[in-house]
Amino acid sequence: MATRNRTLVFRKYRDALKSVRAPTSSYASPSTSSGGGPVIELVSTSLLNPNRNYAPLSTEDPGNSSRGALTVGLPPAWVDLSEEIAANVQRARVKMAELTKAHAKALMPSFGDGKEDQRLIESLTQEITNLIRKSEKTLQRLSAAGPFEDSNVRKNVQRSLATDLQTLSMDLRKKQSTYLRRLRQQTEGQDGDDLEMNLNGSTSRMDGDDLDDMVVQSVNELAQIMKDLAVLVIDQGTIVDRIDYNIQNVASTVDEGLKQLQKEKVRGRGNDSLGNECPGICIELKIHVLHGEGRFVFAKGSMLILPIFICRDFVLSFPRTRV
Amino acid sequence: MVLVTAVRDYLSRMLQDISGMKVLILDSHTVSIVSVAYSQSELLQKEVFLVELVDSISKSRESMSHLKAVYFLAPTSENIQFLRRHLVSPRFGEYHLFFSNILKDTQIHILADSDEHEVVQQLQEFYADFVATDPYHFTLNMPSNHMYMLPAVVDHSNLQRLCDRVVDGIAAVFLALKRRPVIRYQRTSDIAKRIAQETAKLMYQQESGLFDFRRTEISPLLLVIDRRDDPVTPLLNQWTYQAMVHELIGIQDNKVDLRNIGKFPKDQEEVVLSSEQDAFFKKNMYENFGDIGMNIKQLVDEFQQISKCNQNIQTIEDMAKFVDNYPEYRKMHGNVSKHVALVTEMSKLVEERKLMVVSQTEQELACNGGQVAAFEAVTNLLNNESVSDIDRLRLVMLYALRYEKESPVQLMQLFNKLSSKSPKYKPGLVQFLLKQAGVDKRTGDLYGNRDFLNIARNMARGLKGVENVYTQHQPLLFQTMESITKGRLRDVDYPFVGNHFQQGRPQEVVIFIVGGTTYEESRCVALQNAMNTGIRFILGGSVILNSKRFLKDLEEAQRIALRTEGKTYPINLEAKIYSSSHTLPPRRTGEKNHFFC
Numbered sequence: 026m027a028t029r030n031r032t033l034v035f036r037k038y039r040d041a042l043k044s045v046r047a048p049t050s051s052y053a054s055p056s057t058s059s060g061g062g063p064v065i066e067l068v069s070t071s072l073l074n075p076n077r078n079y080a081p082l083s084t085e086d087p088g089n090s091s092r093g094a095l096t097v098g099l100p101p102a103w104v105d106l107s108e109e110i111a112a113n114v115q116r117a118r119v120k121m122a123e124l125t126k127a128h129a130k131a132l133m134p135s136f137g138d139g140k141e142d143q144r145l146i147e148s149l150t151q152e153i154t155n156l157i158r159k160s161e162k163t164l165q166r167l168s169a170a171g172p173f174e175d176s177n178v179r180k181n182v183q184r185s186l187a188t189d190l191q192t193l194s195m196d197l198r199k200k201q202s203t204y205l206r207r208l209r210q211q212t213e214g215q216d217g218d219d220l221e222m223n224l225n226g227s228t229s230r231m232d233g234d235d236l237d238d239m240v241v242q243s244v245n246e247l248a249q250i251m252k253d254l255a256v257l258v259i260d261q262g263t264i265v266d267r268i269d270y271n272i273q274n275v276a277s278t279v280d281e282g283l284k285q286l287q288k289e290k291v292r293g294r295g296n297d298s299l300g301n302e303c304p305g306i307c308i309e310l311k312i313h314v315l316h317g318e319g320r321f322v323f324a325k326g327s328m329l330i331l332p333i334f335i336c337r338d339f340v341l342s343f344p345r346t347r348v
Numbered sequence: 349m350v351l352v353t354a355v356r357d358y359l360s361r362m363l364q365d366i367s368g369m370k371v372l373i374l375d376s377h378t379v380s381i382v383s384v385a386y387s388q389s390e391l392l393q394k395e396v397f398l399v400e401l402v403d404s405i406s407k408s409r410e411s412m413s414h415l416k417a418v419y420f421l422a423p424t425s426e427n428i429q430f431l432r433r434h435l436v437s438p439r440f441g442e443y444h445l446f447f448s449n450i451l452k453d454t455q456i457h458i459l460a461d462s463d464e465h466e467v468v469q470q471l472q473e474f475y476a477d478f479v480a481t482d483p484y485h486f487t488l489n490m491p492s493n494h495m496y497m498l499p500a501v502v503d504h505s506n507l508q509r510l511c512d513r514v515v516d517g518i519a520a521v522f523l524a525l526k527r528r529p530v531i532r533y534q535r536t537s538d539i540a541k542r543i544a545q546e547t548a549k550l551m552y553q554q555e556s557g558l559f560d561f562r563r564t565e566i567s568p569l570l571l572v573i574d575r576r577d578d579p580v581t582p583l584l585n586q587w588t589y590q591a592m593v594h595e596l597i598g599i600q601d602n603k604v605d606l607r608n609i610g611k612f613p614k615d616q617e618e619v620v621l622s623s624e625q626d627a628f629f630k631k632n633m634y635e636n637f638g639d640i641g642m643n644i645k646q647l648v649d650e651f652q653q654i655s656k657c658n659q660n661i662q663t664i665e666d667m668a669k670f671v672d673n674y675p676e677y678r679k680m681h682g683n684v685s686k687h688v689a690l691v692t693e694m695s696k697l698v699e700e701r702k703l704m705v706v707s708q709t710e711q712e713l714a715c716n717g718g719q720v721a722a723f724e725a726v727t728n729l730l731n732n733e734s735v736s737d738i739d740r741l742r743l744v745m746l747y748a749l750r751y752e753k754e755s756p757v758q759l760m761q762l763f764n765k766l767s768s769k770s771p772k773y774k775p776g777l778v779q780f781l782l783k784q785a786g787v788d789k790r791t792g793d794l795y796g797n798r799d800f801l802n803i804a805r806n807m808a809r810g811l812k813g814v815e816n817v818y819t820q821h822q823p824l825l826f827q828t829m830e831s832i833t834k835g836r837l838r839d840v841d842y843p844f845v846g847n848h849f850q851q852g853r854p855q856e857v858v859i860f861i862v863g864g865t866t867y868e869e870s871r872c873v874a875l876q877n878a879m880n881t882g883i884r885f886i887l888g889g890s891v892i893l894n895s896k897r898f899l900k901d902l903e904e905a906q907r908i909a910l911r912t913e914g915k916t917y918p919i920n921l922e923a924k925i926y927s928s929s930h931t932l933p934p935r936r937t938g939e940k941n942h943f944f945c
Binding site: 036042263 | 354357358361369371374379380382383386387388389391392393395396397398399400401410412413414415450451453456457459460461463464466468469470471472473474475523524525526558561601603615617618619620622625626664665667668671672674675678679682683
């Protein structure tokens with residue numbers, strides 16, 4: 026694809042014209058200094074002035090003088106938040122790589138009970154989840170109101186980070202489920218060797234419940250995050266993903282969505298129900314879909330605290346959940 | 349992928365070397381170009397956190413110097429003025445300026461003069477100056493398209509503007525492809541000739557350095573033809589998905605606006621139909637209505653299966669699966685409802701306007717013979733109260749184009765009936781069409797009845813029978829492409845510009861239709877390319893037509909032509925024109941030769 030760079034020509038003209046140009050200084054606009062950006066206005070009286078001299082008639086606006094040497098200015102405060110989130114996302118990605126390695130190592134047959142492996146996996150998973158959750162909370166803080174343009178930029182930064190977070194959560198979930206599935210396959214294949222294994226590994230036998238709990242916990246987390254992010258994440262290929270559409274409908278849609286989300290959060294807290302039935306776990310699924318259909322409730326809270334110990338040799342039987 | 353990829357590459361290059369938070373500033377022209385090729389989420393990934401229009405920016409004074417501004421504008425004088433104002437009081441930290449076509453030196457001067465604060469870091473020309481709606485189809489979205497029907501004497505400056513825009517657009521396509529073509533044009537069209545010659549001048553003389561690419565053995569071919577050589581295709585009703593949606597509802601920059609045709613929930617008011625992003629659409633865009641219906645039903649069944657599973661969550665595994673697949677599910681839900689909505693609306697329209705009946709006659713008029721039967725059919729449909737005005741007009745036009753010379757009395761009867769049945773019909777429109785695109789004006793063998801070979805072919809086709817009576821029409825473009833493929837495009841009909849010459853078949857061909865393309869033709873091109881004959885065709889036009897747009901252009905051109913002439917055509921004059929058999933109306937003294945291009 027052909028392009029043509031006219032920068033050199035441009036610079037040549039610019040330099041030539043700079044030397045030719047009459048000394049222009051910035052004129053402080055007497056009435057309309059809105060304390061904002063570097064507004065340069067020629068005082069209208071100079072045009073009416075018969076001898077048309079453009080010598081500075083008033084003192085330069087101090088703010089403008091710094092414009093000579095151009096540097097990228099200081100960003101507003103909320104950019105720090107977004108950078109924090111971006112850093113967290115990066116950290117989480119690094120940890121995900123470590124987690125993949127740990128999963129692979131744990132799945133390899135080895136002597137010993139593999140407890141350190143499991144602990145490492147668990148701690149990594151926990152760290153990543155925490156990072157995601159923390160980032161998500163910070164993300165909510167990004168959406169305070171502000172001046173118009175800035176709010177658009179903020180909204181877009183939010184959306185971008187929301188997409189990153191969602192991808193991260195889904196990745197984590199996928200890794201976990203693959204790992205658990207492979208683990209299950211391994212242990213099922215080892216049923217015949219149970220007796221032998223039991224001799225040294227019986228203490229860390231995986232409880233079917235614990236495995237369920239772990240799955241439930243991770244699914245919970247993911248659902249929670251997706252619910253929170255659903256309003257921000259753009260569905261690719263839809264009208265909302267079109268640049269021309271976004272130019273027209275700027276901040277309104279997301280504000281509405283966030284308001285709705287706040288309402289849901291408040292309402293949702295009163296609805297937690299957890300039925301503890303013997304081997305099974307009672308789970309109701311609730312996901313608030315943006316389009317308002319389908320209501321499933323996730324049980325929150327208590328599920329998140331259960332510690333999980335994973336052992337290699339266990340027989341998985343998924344208890345049926347009573348809905 | 350070719351055209352869309354080219355635009356995407358340009359945009360990626362624009363953004364990739366600039367680090368940090370960016371704002372992208374477009375104009376109304378480049379917004380379309382960018383929107384069909386790049387999505388908002390992709391922009392976000394490149395850290396573009398704000399997109400604005402260059403003319404709206406001036407309303408605000410908020411300074412955001414932590415953002416770097418990337419401007420992508422067309423090199424028009426209005427944009428230069430806007431830019432001047434922005435540069436004089438810059439809001440952003442850095443300014444990176446990209447233009448979609450060639451800048452004049454004076455424009456660079458003006459910009460250099462206003463850059464007092466030296467905020468401009470680069471100024472480049474990135475030639476993404478066409479709207480790449482499909483991989484092998486582009487449009488220029490020209491507003492005053494109708495100008496092409498009028499001779500230069502009528503409105504010299506606007507016509508020059510149209511030609512300039514077309515030349516720039518075609519040049520941009522070739523710059524994006526990094527090729528310099530051999531140029532041919534349709535002999536009988538003045539405007540095609542003019543555009544071909546001006547393009548040649550640009551590529552070989554004025555900016556020959558810019559176009560001096562690595563020469564391949566066989567140059568690509570640019571063929572400039574006139575819409576009026578095939579006026580039938582834009583008038584026909586369509587039955588393949590993409591073309592049908594455009595004909596019945598209207599697609600603009602791959603977006604469909606459903607607001608005018610009914611009440612829809614907020615998120616369904618506008619939908620996107622892009623083959624790049626929608627796999628179902630990509631598979632079905634060239635299928636006919638019956639097959640689409642079946643495929644959509646299948647899609648809905650699949651989706652319902654998944655929904656049922658989702659509602660029947662009993663084990664943790666089910667739940668886990670649901671959550672994992674939720675984004676996919678949501679996307680599929682959106683997609684399914686979009687297609688269902690579209691097909692439902694189109695079915696409704698087909699029913700209301702009795703398009704099955706109307707279209708059958710249209711196809712007969714376009715394809716098979718039988719003047720008597722045709723006349724009867726058209727008369728019956730004109731008498732039918734449920735046929736809409738636009739459909740009546742189209743039928744009469746199609747009949748007139750086909751049987752222009754046979755039985756003028758009957759033709760006149762149809763005109764009269766049309767005027768009486770359709771109060772809004774502007775008298776003389778059909779005749780205007782005939783003057784523009786009648787048999788004397790056309791080069792190509794539109795009805796396959798000039799060339800012996802074509803007649804034979806038509807007979808053979810008639811004997812074989814047609815698969816689907818509604819899609820039997822082949823646009824003239826198909827024949828043109830076939831001729832090019834066989835190396836048999838006649839010099840006498842499509843001469844070369846200047847001293848261009850080409851031995852043998854080209855491997856890349858860009859066909860530009862002045863006056864607009866249709867989706868039926870882009871389908872034709874896509875199917876031709878899929879046959880892998882060794883030649884790749886790209887189709888482009890000034891707009892993408894449907895019958896409504898084509899008729900609007902005709903009306904607009906007629907209005908200007910009449911205004912210029914200073915008098916309106918009385919109805920009885922139509923009778924005079926067509927009572928004299930086979931000869932043109934006598935030239936009145938002082939009457940300018942307006943309509944013969």
